[in-house]
Amino acid sequence: MKRYDNSFKEQAVRLVTEQGKSVSIVAKDIGIHENTLYKWIDQYKTHKENAFPGSGNLRPEDEELRKLKKRVADLEMENELLKKVTAIFAKDRK
Known part of the structure; x- marks a missing residue:
């Protein structure tokens, strides 16, 4: 091509x-x-x-969208990790 x-x-x-x-x-x-x-x-x-x-x-607006999508994915992963850690600490306190 x-x-x-x-x-x-x-x-x-x-x-x-x-x-x-x-x-x-x-x-x-x-x-x-x-x-x-x-x-x-x-x-x-x-x-x-x-x-x-x-x-x-990428066009500037596409680059910004790519960065925002990556940030959302990172935050979702952090959120899941925090949920797991919280569950582990909750078990240990019992």
């Missing part, structure tokens, strides 16, 4: 959105499938400058 850098994607999108060229012509000229270009256009319209964060990178 061929990978395209952010600049390439943005330029292709701008040919359609700013210069008014048709998706089919731009896609054919640059050697990609029309659906790929439509996907890039949708991503660009939705996320603007963060549309194409690059391989292995």
Whole structure:
């Protein structure tokens, strides 16, 4: 699968959105499938400058969501551990 850098994607999108060229012509000229270009256009319209964060990178809002999910999972694990420890101490007091 061929990978395209952010600049390439943005330029292709701008040919359609700013210069008014048709998706089919731009896609054919640059050697990609029309659906790929439509996907890039949708991503660009939705996320603007963060549309194409690059391989292995996340958009800022996605990175924040990932961190929050990890924090929730950590807190849930700590909570379960505390419940077990509390149960153990409750047994020892009897």
